[in-house]
Amino acid sequence: MKCEICHKNEAETVLFRDKPGKGREELYVCRACAEREEAFGQERGIQVAAMEFSPDELPPGVNPGLPPGGDDEGWSPPKPPPEALNELGKMFGQLSSLLSEAGGNPDEARCPKCGQALEEIRASGLMGCPKCYEVFREAIAPLLAELNDCTAFGGTFGVAKQASGRERLQALKAELAEAIKREDYATAKRLKAEFEALKRSLGGAEGAPGGNYGA
Amino acid sequence: MALKDDLTPMPTERGQICLCAQFAFVRNLEGMPFPDRMSDAARRRRSKEVIKRLQACALNFLDLTDELEAFNTHLHVMLLTAPESRLPGYALLYLAKPEGVEAPLWCEVMGANHLAFSVIASARQLSPADYDRLAEQLQRFVDRLEPVLNFARTEQLGYLTRQLTLTGSGFRLRVWLHLAGLMHFDHLRELENAANFSELRIDTNNDTGTQTPPGALCILFNGRSLRYNAVEETRTLQRFLGSIIRQERNARERVLVEEPYVLLDIVSRLQATLRVALMITPDELSDCLSDFHLAWDLGVISPKHRPRSLPPMMTALTFDDNHLSEPICRDLLERAYLPEAVRSFPPWFKAAARATWMRNNLDFSLSRDFKRRAMR
Numbered sequence: 001m002k003c004e005i006c007h008k009n010e011a012e013t014v015l016f017r018d019k020p021g022k023g024r025e026e027l028y029v030c031r032a033c034a035e036r037e038e039a040f041g042q043e044r045g046i047q048v049a050a051m052e053f054s055p056d057e058l059p060p061g062v063n064p065g066l067p068p069g070g071d072d073e074g075w076s077p078p079k080p081p082p083e084a085l086n087e088l089g090k091m092f093g094q095l096s097s098l099l100s101e102a103g104g105n106p107d108e109a110r111c112p113k114c115g116q117a118l119e120e121i122r123a124s125g126l127m128g129c130p131k132c133y134e135v136f137r138e139a140i141a142p143l144l145a146e147l148n149d150c151t152a153f154g155g156t157f158g159v160a161k162q163a164s165g166r167e168r169l170q171a172l173k174a175e176l177a178e179a180i181k182r183e184d185y186a187t188a189k190r191l192k193a194e195f196e197a198l199k200r201s202l203g204g205a206e207g208a209p210g211g212n213y214g215a
Numbered sequence: 216m217a218l219k220d221d222l223t224p225m226p227t228e229r230g231q232i233c234l235c236a237q238f239a240f241v242r243n244l245e246g247m248p249f250p251d252r253m254s255d256a257a258r259r260r261r262s263k264e265v266i267k268r269l270q271a272c273a274l275n276f277l278d279l280t281d282e283l284e285a286f287n288t289h290l291h292v293m294l295l296t297a298p299e300s301r302l303p304g305y306a307l308l309y310l311a312k313p314e315g316v317e318a319p320l321w322c323e324v325m326g327a328n329h330l331a332f333s334v335i336a337s338a339r340q341l342s343p344a345d346y347d348r349l350a351e352q353l354q355r356f357v358d359r360l361e362p363v364l365n366f367a368r369t370e371q372l373g374y375l376t377r378q379l380t381l382t383g384s385g386f387r388l389r390v391w392l393h394l395a396g397l398m399h400f401d402h403l404r405e406l407e408n409a410a411n412f413s414e415l416r417i418d419t420n421n422d423t424g425t426q427t428p429p430g431a432l433c434i435l436f437n438g439r440s441l442r443y444n445a446v447e448e449t450r451t452l453q454r455f456l457g458s459i460i461r462q463e464r465n466a467r468e469r470v471l472v473e474e475p476y477v478l479l480d481i482v483s484r485l486q487a488t489l490r491v492a493l494m495i496t497p498d499e500l501s502d503c504l505s506d507f508h509l510a511w512d513l514g515v516i517s518p519k520h521r522p523r524s525l526p527p528m529m530t531a532l533t534f535d536d537n538h539l540s541e542p543i544c545r546d547l548l549e550r551a552y553l554p555e556a557v558r559s560f561p562p563w564f565k566a567a568a569r570a571t572w573m574r575n576n577l578d579f580s581l582s583r584d585f586k587r588r589a590m591r
Contacts, residue, residue, distance in 0.1 A: 114248040121379075129248035130367035130375045133382075140379065144372070147380055148441035149414075153373030155384045155444035158358025158366075194371070 003030035005037075012115075111135045169199060231512045232463050233456065234391040234432075234528055236341055237294055238349050239333040240357045240445070241376050241385040243367045249377040250302055250325045258304030262325045265364075266306060269322070272363050276308035276322060283307060288543065291335045293532045294389075296326040316352045328377050330364070332357050343453055350388065350449040373441065383441035388452055392459065393528050395431040395509040396466030399477075403433070406459065413455050414439050430501025430531050435459070471513045479589035482510045482581060489574055494557070494566035500573060501531035507577050520580040534569045544568035547575075 001011045009030030015037055016026060029037070109118045116128025118139050125143070127133060133140070145151050172195045179188040243249060244265070250258055269276060279286055286292045286307070296305065306324040313320040316334060323331040334353050336345070367375040373383040381387060397403055403419060410417045416438035419428040435456065437448040470478055485506045488499075495503070508528050510516050532538065541561070547568040548558065557563040 114252040116252065125379045126377055127249065127375070127379065128252045130243060130245065133369065133372060133375050143379055144382065144441060148383070148439045150442045152371055152441075153369075153383050154442045155373055155440075155447075157368065157373070158354075158361040 001028055003028065003033050005029050005033040009033075109136070169195065231508065232393055232460050233341065234393055235294075235335060235337050236346070236388065236390045237333055237335045238353050238449075239331055239387045239389070240353060241328045241331045241374075241381050241387070242357065242364070243329040243375055243377070245365045245367045247329070249328060250304070251327070251377075253304075255303040258302060258325050260304075261329075262304040262306050265324050265329065266308070268363055269308070269324075269360070272360060274310060274313075276310050278306065279309055280306040284540070287538045287540065288533050290527070290529050290532065291321065293529075293535075293538055294335055294391075295321060295323055295331075295333065298537050301326070313356055316349075316356050318349065320353070320356070328381075343457065346388075346449050346453045347446055350386070350445045354386070354445050380438070381440050383439075384443065384445050384448065386440055386445035386448060387436055388445075388449055389434050389436040390452070390456060391529065392433045392435055392463075393431055393505065393508060394433050394459070394463050395505050396463050396470060397459075398427065398431040399470055400466050402462075402466065403428075406462075410435065410455065411438075413451060415452055415455055429498040430505040430528065432501060432505070432528070432531070467509065467513060470509075471515075475585065475589035478510070478513065478515060479581075479586065481506050482515055485510070485577075486579075486581075489577055492570045492573070493553070494563060495569040495573060496566060497531065497535045497569070500534050500569045503573055503577070504528055504531050507579075510579075510581075515582055515585045517580045517582045520578075522576060522579060526576050534572065536565060539565050539568065547571045 003009045003011050004027045006029075009032065011028035012031050013029060013034045014026060015029050015034055110116065111128050111132045112135065113131035114128035116132050118136055121127060121132065121136060121140065122143070125147075127140075141151050172191055176188055176191040176195060179185075179191055244261075247253070247261060253261065266276075266278065279292075283292075283298075283301075287298055292307070295307070302325060304325045308322040308324065310320040310322065318334045318336050321333045321335065323333070332353065334349055336349060369375065374385040376382050376385050394403065394406075397406060403417075407417045407419075414437070416436055418434040418436065435452065437452055440448070443451075485503055488495075488503060492499075504526065505528070508525070511521070511525055544564050544567075548564060548571055551567065551571050553564075553567055557567050
């Protein structure tokens with residue numbers, strides 16, 4: 001979503017402007033405009049209150065960003081009503097899915113948890129949060145292959161985490177069914193290979209408790 | 216409190232080349248963004264939580280966070296996150312005697328990743344067999360914390376880290392090397408290629424990308440962490456390190472035997488700089504220390520007139536602008552005769568402090584035998 005003030009940059013934050021006599025106004029703005037509003041809003045007789053999105057509440061495709069100055073101790077506005085946020089979240093979610101159906105640029109995709117863009121990851125090799133690995137799994141696979149000459153971890157874990165392995169197995173199964181449903185056989189083939197490999201590794205670990213995972 | 220710096224090189228063949236090694240495991244916690252994607256307040260809060268959870272493991276970590284300024288010139292601390300890269304909420308913990316690990320342990324909280332556990336060993340502690348052992352001990356230590364801290368990981372990719380280059384084992388082994396001989400013969404490019412071939416990397420610590428790292432200081436490290444576990448990576452690096460040390464030793468001997476006049480030129484220039492330089496940049500200081508170490512190692516310095524001890528090659532890092540504090544400069548310059556303009560301008564007085572330190576600590580004369588041989 002574009003900033004509602006400059007109409008150029010991506011909106012990162014929502015501002016709540018209290019205009020005397022006109023009630024409360026909500027604006028979705030970029031960081032630069034938010035900073036400007038915060039600095040000069042009062043001089044123009046406008047009370048500016050702002051908040052950052054909580055990453056958990058973010059709809060996909062919207063960058064939460066950090067508060068101006070990077071420190072939210074100096075950026076502590078009043079909270080908006082949660083039901084308003086929920087409504088907005090739903091609206092953004094619908095808008096985002098419409099955009100992606102219309103063939104949006106995948107490089108502009110952002111992690112819903114931390115807001116890190118795929119483009120930034122490609123440029124710097126730096127991830128934003130553990131969730132980024134899941135969200136951009138397919139996009140980072142070639143990067144990992146280039147860096148390591150392999151795409152799967154060949155080392156050992158300190159302690160077994162079988163539950164997450166089984167969860168992953170279930171998720172792969174669902175993804176596989178989905179891929180077959182939409183007749184994406186290339187993806188289905190890759191998912192099946194991954195599913196079989198994971199199933200084998202989990203089976204081995206069950207046979208020999210701690211064997212593969214003991215440090 | 217005072218911590219002992221033991222990164223002084225030993226007057227042994229190996230110790231003169233391989234200065235120190237850092238074994239590090241990076242880990243992140245499940246369900247929270249990496250530190251630089253958190254707000255400052257959130258990072259501070261999480262940092263406190265993590266420290267509490269570490270203390271709950273009955274680990275008597277010493278928290279050095281409030282005294283970080285004082286420890287910036289400590290050689291071990293300089294090999295960790297640089298002061299300018301520390302984010303609000305960064306904490307540094309120290310464990311003098313970690314259970315099951317032979318060396319003291321450093322733990323950085325909210326550096327580039329949520330947690331980084333490091334053991335830094337000096338040349339004195341590093342025989343080839345020690346590498347595997349230290350890596351294994353540190354891995355066990357970190358693994359023991361996993362049930363309490365719940366590290367972010369997946370079956371497919373291993374431990375998840377902020378840097379894609381660390382994802383997998385999250386393990387990095389760095390070895391600081393003084394490669395004056397190989398640099399003199401312009402062999403660093405070949406060395407870099409050979410390292411790449413062995414799935415290792417060499418950082419020449421030079422932003423300009425040339426093959427002349429300041430002070431001939433290079434860092435050898437494992438470049439891949441997805442395919443192998445820490446011990447396998449350590450073995451690969453250790454094998455390669457043995458061959459670097461042999462080649463560097465050969466190169467140094469070659470300078471002494473085949474080009475003694477070049478060595479004489481290098482050392483005479485160093486003496487001249489010591490005599491006349493008023494101000495010295497960090498890179499120049501590194502180069503001077505490198506020349507001095509090479510001369511010391513090859514027996515070019517007269518045993519009758521030389522410093523009592525060999526200043527650590529890594530001292531050059533202490534005199535980096537990031538770590539050189541004003542009180543240290545003022546202390547060094549107390550009795551130096553300098554123009555007032557130099558004394559009142561920080562970049563200049565820091566440069567003057569380096570020159571003063573060098574003059575006070577590197578005073579030496581050349582061995583008569585060597586001079587005779589070089590001039591023949």
